Amino acid sequence: MEGLYIACIVLAAVAMVVITVIIPYGVFMRYAANSAASWPEPAGVLMMIVFSFIGGAAAYRANAHIAVGTVLNMVNAANRRRLEFAGDVGMGIVGVFMVKWGVLLVQAVWQNSIAEFPWLSVGVTYLPIPAAGVITLLFCVERLWLGQPPADSFTFRDQPQTE
Amino acid sequence: MDALILLFSFLILMFVGIPVAYAMGLATLITALWIDMPLEAVMLKISDGMDDFALLTIPFFVLAGAIMSEGGVARRLVDLAKVFVGFIRGGLALVNVLASTLFGCLSGSSVADTASIGSVMIPQMVKNGYDKVFATNVTICGSLQAILVPPSHNSVIYSIATGGTVSIAALFMAGVFPGLLFGACIVGLVLYTARKRNFPASEVVPLRQALKIALDAVWGLITIVIILGGILSGVFTAIESGAIACVYALFCTMVIYKEYKWRDLPKLLHRVTKTVAMVMMVIGFAAGFGYLMAIMQLPAKATELFLHVTTNKYLMLMLINVLLLLLGTFMDMAPMILICTPIMLPVVKAMGVDPVHFGMIMLLNLGIGLITPPVGPTLFVGCAIGKVTMEEVSRELWPFYAAMCIALLIITYVPAISLWLPRSLGY
Numbered sequence: 001m002e003g004l005y006i007a008c009i010v011l012a013a014v015a016m017v018v019i020t021v022i023i024p025y026g027v028f029m030r031y032a033a034n035s036a037a038s039w040p041e042p043a044g045v046l047m048m049i050v051f052s053f054i055g056g057a058a059a060y061r062a063n064a065h066i067a068v069g070t071v072l073n074m075v076n077a078a079n080r081r082r083l084e085f086a087g088d089v090g091m092g093i094v095g096v097f098m099v100k101w102g103v104l105l106v107q108a109v110w111q112n113s114i115a116e117f118p119w120l121s122v123g124v125t126y127l128p129i130p131a132a133g134v135i136t137l138l139f140c141v142e143r144l145w146l147g148q149p150p151a152d153s154f155t156f157r158d159q160p161q162t163e
Numbered sequence: 164m165d166a167l168i169l170l171f172s173f174l175i176l177m178f179v180g181i182p183v184a185y186a187m188g189l190a191t192l193i194t195a196l197w198i199d200m201p202l203e204a205v206m207l208k209i210s211d212g213m214d215d216f217a218l219l220t221i222p223f224f225v226l227a228g229a230i231m232s233e234g235g236v237a238r239r240l241v242d243l244a245k246v247f248v249g250f251i252r253g254g255l256a257l258v259n260v261l262a263s264t265l266f267g268c269l270s271g272s273s274v275a276d277t278a279s280i281g282s283v284m285i286p287q288m289v290k291n292g293y294d295k296v297f298a299t300n301v302t303i304c305g306s307l308q309a310i311l312v313p314p315s316h317n318s319v320i321y322s323i324a325t326g327g328t329v330s331i332a333a334l335f336m337a338g339v340f341p342g343l344l345f346g347a348c349i350v351g352l353v354l355y356t357a358r359k360r361n362f363p364a365s366e367v368v369p370l371r372q373a374l375k376i377a378l379d380a381v382w383g384l385i386t387i388v389i390i391l392g393g394i395l396s397g398v399f400t401a402i403e404s405g406a407i408a409c410v411y412a413l414f415c416t417m418v419i420y421k422e423y424k425w426r427d428l429p430k431l432l433h434r435v436t437k438t439v440a441m442v443m444m445v446i447g448f449a450a451g452f453g454y455l456m457a458i459m460q461l462p463a464k465a466t467e468l469f470l471h472v473t474t475n476k477y478l479m480l481m482l483i484n485v486l487l488l489l490l491g492t493f494m495d496m497a498p499m500i501l502i503c504t505p506i507m508l509p510v511v512k513a514m515g516v517d518p519v520h521f522g523m524i525m526l527l528n529l530g531i532g533l534i535t536p537p538v539g540p541t542l543f544v545g546c547a548i549g550k551v552t553m554e555e556v557s558r559e560l561w562p563f564y565a566a567m568c569i570a571l572l573i574i575t576y577v578p579a580i581s582l583w584l585p586r587s588l589g590y
Contacts, residue, residue, distance in 0.1 A: 012440060013432040016222055023219065023406035027399060044219055051222075052213050052447065055440025056184070064437040065182030066445065066495040070537050072180045087180040094185045097192050101206040108203070126210055158433035 001142045005061050006154055008135060012055035015047040022047075042116045046125055053132035060091065061139040062155045063148070085144070092140040098133025102126060166459045169194040173452070183498045184444040187452040194455055205451050212450020213443055216402065220319045220331060222439040223405025227386065227412040228270030229435050234416025234423035236383035237279035240265045241287075243380040246373040249365040253357020255291055257350060259284040259298070260305040264346050267309030268387045271316045273533055273541045276306035281548040292363055296559050297356070299549030303534045303541050303556075304349050304563045310496070310530040311523065312342035314390050314405065316442075317496050317530075321522045323446060324504035329518045331401040332394050333590035337519045337581045341527065341574045348570040352562055382419045386411055395588065442497050449501035462509045469510045476514040480575050483507060484528055491532020495540060499529050516578075519590075523581040527571050534560070 026040035059065055072080050110123035142149075149155045173190035177183055188209065195205045231237070244261035251257055262280050270276055281302040288298035310317050313335035322331045356362070368376065386408050393399035399407060416423035456462065473479055487507075490499055503525065511521045533541040536557055546553050574580055 009433055009436055012436045013429075016226070016432065016436060016439070019219060020223065020226065020406055020409050023223075023403055024410050027403050027407065031398075041216055045214060045216055048219055048222070048443070049210070049213055051436060052440055052443035055436045056444035059437045059441045059444070060182065060185075062437055065184060065441050066498060067180055067182045068177050068494060068538060069180060070493070071178040073537075083179050090176055090179065090181045090189050091185055094188050094192070097188070097202070097206075101202045104203055105206050105210065125214075129206070129210055158430050158437070 001061070001139065002149070002154055004135065004138060005058055005149075008054050008058035012051035012058065015051040015054075019044045019047045019051075039116045042114060046114075049125060050128050053128035054135070057132040057135035057139065060136055061142070061149060088140055088143050092137055092144075095133045095137035095140055098136065099130045100133075102130030102133055106130065165194060165198050166456075166461050166464070168197050169452075169455055169459065169461075177494075182441075182444075183494065184441070184448045187445070187498070187502075188448040191448070191451040191455055198458075200455075200458075205454070208454040209447050209451040213447040215323060215327070217319070217323060217327065217331065218443065218446065219402045220314075220405045221316055221442055222435070223402065223409050224271045224314045224316055224319070225275075225439050225442075226435050227405065227408040228272055228275045229431055230409070230412040230416055230423065231269045231383060231386065232266075232275050232279035233427065233431065234412070235420045236269065236416065237262070237266055238283050239376070239380040239383055239420075241280065241283050242376045245365065246368045246376055250367040251354075251357075252364045253353050253362040254365045255284070255288045255293065256297070256301045256353045256357065256362065259288065259301050260308075260346055260349050260353060263302070263305035264308050264312070264342070265384070267306070267312045267342065268314075268390075269383065270309055271312075271314040271318075273303075273306040273309045273530065274544050276309045277303055277541050277544045278548065280306065281545055285549045291365075294360075295549055296551050296555050299545045299551050299556055300560055300563055301349070301353060302549070303545035304560075304567065305346065306541055306545075307527075307530045307533065307567070308342045308346050310526050310533070311338040311345060313338055314401075314408075315526065317500060317526050318522065319401075320442070320446070320497050320500050321504060321525065324449075324501050325508060325518060325522075329522060330590060333519050333585040334522050335391070335394065335401070336585040336588055336590055337523055338526070339584055340580045341523045341570075344573060344580060345527065345567070345570040348566040349563070352566040356562070382415050386415070445498050446501060449498065453501070453505050456505060462505050465506045466510045466513055470513065474514075476516065477576065479510070479514055480516070480524070483511065484524065484571065484575060487525060487528035488531060491529040492535040493532075493538055495538060496526075496529045496533060499532075500525065517582055519585060520578045520581045524571075524575050527567075527574055531564070531567050531571070 022040040022043055026037050029035055029037045072083055105126045106123040110121050112122040114120050114122055169190055172193045173186055176186035176189050191205055195202055241262045244258040248254055248257040248261055263276050266276050266280055285298045285302055289295050315338055318334035318338060319331055322329050322334055389408055389411055390404045393404040394401055508518060533539055536553055546556055
C-alpha cells in the first residue's frame with residue numbers, strides 16, 4: 001500500500017505542477033506571442049480532476065481530511081474503535097459508489113470527445129472517479145485489516161525540517 | 164422528512180468520524196436512494212462540482228503561500244514590520260499583527276500565516292519578556308486577517324458556493340478594509356495590554372538599515388502587486404494571477420533570496436497536494452449535497468423559516484452571526500461555507516443584504532471558529548508552535564474575542580466597509 005500511496009501522491013503532484021506551468025504558458029502566449037492558446041484551460045481542468053480525486057484518496061490514508069473528532073474523543077477506547085470501524089466501513093461504501101457509478105458515467109460519455117482535444121474521450125475526464133474509488137477501497141481494507149500506516153511511513157514524511 | 168434524512172445522516176456520519184467530504188457524499192447517497200433518485204445524476208453533480216475552472220485558484224494560492232512561507236519571506240516581513248512599529252510600547256506584538264497583515268496578503272490562509280509568522284515571532288516575543296500565551300494569542304488572532312484580505316482561499320470557496328454569481332475579484336477587493344479593520348481592533352487591544360502590562364519597546368531602526376530591510380522585503384511584496392495588479396488591470400484573471408504568483412514565488416525564494424532548495428520541493432508538493440485534494444473533495448461532494456438540498460427546496464424553506472422568526476434585517480444579521488459563530492466552532496471553514504451559503508444567502512438577499520457583504524460576514528464569523536475549540540485548526544497550529552496547551556490559550560482569549568466581535572459588528576452593520584472598494588472599482 002505504501003507504493004500505491006506514493007504513486008498517488010506523485011501522480012497528483014505532477015498534475016499540479018503541470019497546471020502551474022500551462023496556465024502561465026497560456027498568459028505568455030496571449031501577450032507575448034499574441035496567439036491565445038485554447039487548450040490550457042480544459043487541460044488544467046482535466047489535471048485538476050486527476051489531482052483532486054487521486055490526491056483525495058491518498059489524503060484518506062494520511063488522515064489529512066477534515067473530520068470532526070469531538071464524539072470520538074468523548075467515548076472510551078472500545079467504543080472509539082467501534083466508531084472508527086463504522087467510519088471505515090462508511091468510507092468503503094463511498095468507494096464502492098465511486099467505482100460503480102463512476103464506471104457507468106465513463107461508459108455513458110466514452111463515445112464523445114473533448115472539443116479542444118478531438119483525440120481524447122470525455123470519458124477520460126471521469127476516469128479518475130472510479131480509479132479513486134478503487135484506491136479508497138484498498139486503503140480502507142488496509143486500515144480495517146492492518147490499522148493505520150506506521151509512524152515512519154512515507155505518508156507522514158511531508159513536514160519541513162525544523163532548525 | 165427527506166430533508167431530515169439528508170441532514171441527520173450527514174450529522175451522524177460526521178460525528179462517527181467519517182471525513183466531512185465523504186460524510187456529505189454518503190448522506191447524499193443515502194438520501195438519493197431514499198427518494199429514488201438515479202445515482203448517475205448524483206455522480207454527475209459531484210464530478211461537475213470539481214469541473215469548474217475557477218477552482219484552480221485554490222491550489223495556486225495554497226502553493227504560492229507554502230513556497231513563500233518556507234522561503235524566508237515571513238522573516239523579512241517581520242523585519243519590515245519592526246521598522247514601522249517595533250519602537251512603540253508592545254512593539255513586538257504590533258510587529259506580529261502587521262507581519263500577519265502583510266503575509267496574509269501573500270498566503271491567503273490563517274493556518275499558513277500562524278505557522279510562518281508564529282515560528283518567527285513567538286520565540287522572539289518570549290525572549291523579550293512577553294508571556295508565551297499572550298504571544299500565541301496575538302499570533303493566532305492576527306493571522307485571521309488572512310481569511311479576509313486577498314488572496315483569501317475562503318473567498319474563492321465562497322464565490323464557488325454562490326454558484327459563481329459573486330466574482331472572486333469583487334470578494335478580494337471587498338476583503339481589504341474588513342481585513343484592515345480587524346487588524347486595527349487587534350492592534351487596539353495589544354496597545355491597551357502593552358500599557359497595562361508594561362511591555363517593552365524595541366529601539367528605532369536606523370534609516371540606512373530600514374531602507375536595506377525594506378529593499379530586501381520588497382521582492383516578496385511584489386507578489387501582492389502581481390496578484391492585485393494583475394486582476395485590477397485586467398491583465399490576468401484571478402486564476403492566472405495565482406499561477407503566476409506560484410512561478411514568481413519559486414523565482415523569488417530560490418533565485419533572489421536563495422533560501423529555498425529544489426530538494427525541499429517534493430516534500431512541499433506532498434503536503435500541498437494533500438491539503439488541496441482534501442479541500443477539492445469537500446467541494447465536489449458538497450456539490451452533490453447542495454444539489455439534493457436544492458431539489459428538496461431546502462434554501463427556500465430555510466428562508467421561510469428565518470423570515471418567520473423575524474423580518475428585521477438587523478436582527479436577522481445578528482441571528483445569523485450567532486448561528487455562524489456557533490457552527491464555526493464545530494467544523495472547518497471550507498465545508499461550512501459550502502453548506503451554509505446556499506441556505507443563508509437567499510435569506511439575506513431577500514432582506515436586501517449584498518452577497519459580497521454577506522461573504523465578508525460569513526468569512527469572519529467562521530474564521531473566528533478557527534481559533535475556537537473544539538475544532539480550531541489555527542488554534543491547534545498556534546498552540547504547537549507556542550508550546551502552550553489549548554486550555555491555557557483559551558483561558559486568555561476572551562479579550563481577543565471581544566476585539567474580534569467589535570470588528571464583526573462593525574463589518575456586519577456598516578456594509579460600506581466591505582462594499583466601497585469593489586463598487587468604486589466597478590465590481
